[in-house]
Amino acid sequence: MKISKRIKGLLFPFLLTLSFFQLSEKRSIAGPFGDEMAKCLVQSTNSKDNISLVRWIVRVYGEHPDSNDFISLSINDKEKIDKEIAALFTRLLAEDCRKETKKALNYEGDQVMFTAFQIMGQVAGKELQKDKNVAEAINKFINYVDTEKLEYINN
Numbered sequence: 346m347k348i349s350k351r352i353k354g355l356l357f358p359f360l361l362t363l364s365f366f367q368l369s370e371k372r373s374i375a376g377p378f379g380d381e382m383a384k385c386l387v388q389s390t391n392s393k394d395n396i397s398l399v400r401w402i403v404r405v406y407g408e409h410p411d412s413n414d415f416i417s418l419s420i421n422d423k424e425k426i427d428k429e430i431a432a433l434f435t436r437l438l439a440e441d442c443r444k445e446t447k448k449a450l451n452y453e454g455d456q457v458m459f460t461a462f463q464i465m466g467q468v469a470g471k472e473l474q475k476d477k478n479v480a481e482a483i484n485k486f487i488n489y490v491d492t493e494k495l496e497y498i499n500n
Contacts, residue, residue: 379457382442382449383464389441394433395469401430402466 390398404426407416418426438446449457473479 376449376453376457378445378449378452379460382445382457383461385442385445386437386461386465387468389437390433390465390469392472395472397426397429397433398466398469399473401426 403416404418404423407413407418449461474483
Protein backbone atom coordinates (compact mmCIF):
# COMPACT_ATOMS: atom_id res chain seq x y z
CA MET A 346 0.00 0.00 0.00
CA LYS A 347 1.38 3.40 -0.97
CA ILE A 348 1.89 5.89 1.83
CA SER A 349 0.91 9.46 1.02
CA LYS A 350 3.54 12.16 1.38
CA ARG A 351 1.48 13.91 4.03
CA ILE A 352 1.12 10.81 6.21
CA LYS A 353 4.80 9.99 5.78
CA GLY A 354 5.59 13.62 6.61
CA LEU A 355 3.62 13.35 9.84
CA LEU A 356 5.20 10.04 10.80
CA PHE A 357 8.75 11.22 10.22
CA PRO A 358 8.72 13.86 13.01
CA PHE A 359 7.19 11.22 15.27
CA LEU A 360 10.11 8.93 14.50
CA LEU A 361 12.62 11.68 15.08
CA THR A 362 10.99 12.56 18.38
CA LEU A 363 11.15 8.95 19.51
CA SER A 364 14.76 8.64 18.54
CA PHE A 365 15.89 11.73 20.43
CA PHE A 366 17.03 10.42 23.74
CA GLN A 367 15.47 12.12 26.71
CA LEU A 368 17.68 12.07 29.78
CA SER A 369 15.03 13.39 32.11
CA GLU A 370 11.31 13.88 32.41
CA LYS A 371 12.00 17.34 33.77
CA ARG A 372 11.42 20.10 31.26
CA SER A 373 12.72 23.61 31.54
CA ILE A 374 13.67 26.49 29.37
CA ALA A 375 17.32 27.36 29.52
CA GLY A 376 18.37 30.91 30.16
CA PRO A 377 21.39 32.55 28.57
CA PHE A 378 23.89 30.79 30.84
CA GLY A 379 22.27 27.40 30.32
CA ASP A 380 22.32 28.02 26.57
CA GLU A 381 26.05 28.74 26.75
CA MET A 382 26.61 25.61 28.80
CA ALA A 383 24.64 23.47 26.34
CA LYS A 384 26.53 25.03 23.43
CA CYS A 385 29.82 24.24 25.12
CA LEU A 386 28.80 20.63 25.80
CA VAL A 387 27.86 20.11 22.16
CA GLN A 388 30.95 21.85 20.81
CA SER A 389 33.22 19.91 23.18
CA THR A 390 32.01 16.50 22.08
CA ASN A 391 33.01 14.53 19.04
CA SER A 392 31.53 11.49 17.26
CA LYS A 393 33.18 9.08 19.69
CA ASP A 394 31.71 10.99 22.65
CA ASN A 395 28.25 11.00 21.06
CA ILE A 396 28.41 7.28 20.46
CA SER A 397 29.49 6.74 24.09
CA LEU A 398 26.50 8.77 25.25
CA VAL A 399 24.07 6.82 23.07
CA ARG A 400 25.61 3.50 24.15
CA TRP A 401 25.12 4.52 27.78
CA ILE A 402 21.49 5.53 27.18
CA VAL A 403 20.76 2.22 25.45
CA ARG A 404 22.54 0.38 28.27
CA VAL A 405 20.49 2.19 30.92
CA TYR A 406 17.13 1.74 29.17
CA GLY A 407 18.07 -1.89 28.61
CA GLU A 408 17.71 -2.42 32.36
CA HIS A 409 13.94 -1.98 32.17
CA PRO A 410 12.19 -5.37 32.50
CA ASP A 411 10.22 -4.79 29.28
CA SER A 412 13.30 -4.05 27.21
CA ASN A 413 16.07 -6.09 28.78
CA ASP A 414 15.43 -9.00 26.41
CA PHE A 415 16.71 -6.84 23.53
CA ILE A 416 20.03 -5.93 25.07
CA SER A 417 22.41 -8.55 26.31
CA LEU A 418 25.42 -6.99 28.00
CA SER A 419 27.78 -8.63 30.42
CA ILE A 420 28.46 -6.99 33.76
CA ASN A 421 31.93 -6.09 32.41
CA ASP A 422 30.40 -4.44 29.31
CA LYS A 423 28.00 -2.43 31.47
CA GLU A 424 30.85 -1.34 33.73
CA LYS A 425 32.97 -0.33 30.73
CA ILE A 426 30.11 1.78 29.32
CA ASP A 427 29.48 3.36 32.75
CA LYS A 428 33.17 4.24 33.10
CA GLU A 429 33.25 5.76 29.59
CA ILE A 430 30.28 8.01 30.33
CA ALA A 431 31.66 8.95 33.75
CA ALA A 432 34.93 10.03 32.12
CA LEU A 433 33.02 12.03 29.49
CA PHE A 434 30.80 13.68 32.11
CA THR A 435 33.83 14.54 34.26
CA ARG A 436 35.82 15.90 31.32
CA LEU A 437 32.95 18.08 30.11
CA LEU A 438 32.04 19.54 33.50
CA ALA A 439 35.48 19.75 35.12
CA GLU A 440 37.57 20.73 32.11
CA ASP A 441 35.95 21.64 28.79
CA CYS A 442 32.90 23.52 30.06
CA ARG A 443 33.88 24.33 33.63
CA LYS A 444 33.37 28.09 33.30
CA GLU A 445 30.01 27.76 31.50
CA THR A 446 28.76 25.13 33.95
CA LYS A 447 29.68 27.21 36.98
CA LYS A 448 27.91 30.31 35.61
CA ALA A 449 24.83 28.32 34.57
CA LEU A 450 24.51 26.68 37.99
CA ASN A 451 25.08 29.97 39.83
CA TYR A 452 22.57 31.99 37.81
CA GLU A 453 20.01 29.41 36.73
CA GLY A 454 20.17 26.61 39.31
CA ASP A 455 20.50 22.85 39.18
CA GLN A 456 17.72 22.44 36.61
CA VAL A 457 20.10 23.76 33.96
CA MET A 458 21.97 20.43 34.07
CA PHE A 459 18.92 18.55 32.79
CA THR A 460 18.32 20.96 29.95
CA ALA A 461 21.96 21.12 28.84
CA PHE A 462 22.41 17.35 28.82
CA GLN A 463 19.05 16.85 27.13
CA ILE A 464 20.27 19.04 24.27
CA MET A 465 23.52 17.12 24.16
CA GLY A 466 21.56 13.84 23.97
CA GLN A 467 19.46 15.16 21.12
CA VAL A 468 22.57 16.14 19.17
CA ALA A 469 24.07 12.71 19.78
CA GLY A 470 20.85 11.06 18.55
CA LYS A 471 20.85 13.19 15.40
CA GLU A 472 24.41 12.16 14.64
CA LEU A 473 23.56 8.48 14.84
CA GLN A 474 20.53 9.02 12.59
CA LYS A 475 22.89 10.08 9.81
CA ASP A 476 24.10 6.49 9.58
CA LYS A 477 22.49 4.66 6.64
CA ASN A 478 21.59 1.58 8.72
CA VAL A 479 19.98 3.66 11.44
CA ALA A 480 18.04 5.77 8.94
CA GLU A 481 16.71 2.63 7.24
CA ALA A 482 15.76 1.06 10.58
CA ILE A 483 13.88 4.19 11.66
CA ASN A 484 11.63 3.94 8.59
CA LYS A 485 10.97 0.17 8.66
CA PHE A 486 7.87 0.37 10.83
CA ILE A 487 6.13 2.52 8.20
CA ASN A 488 5.65 -0.65 6.15
CA TYR A 489 3.29 -1.93 8.85
CA VAL A 490 1.21 1.21 9.43
CA ASP A 491 -2.45 0.81 8.45
CA THR A 492 -2.56 3.80 6.12
CA GLU A 493 -6.25 3.31 5.33
CA LYS A 494 -7.04 4.26 8.93
CA LEU A 495 -4.96 7.41 8.50
CA GLU A 496 -6.49 8.56 5.22
CA TYR A 497 -8.61 11.09 7.12
CA ILE A 498 -5.39 13.11 7.41
CA ASN A 499 -5.41 13.72 3.66
CA ASN A 500 -8.95 15.18 3.68
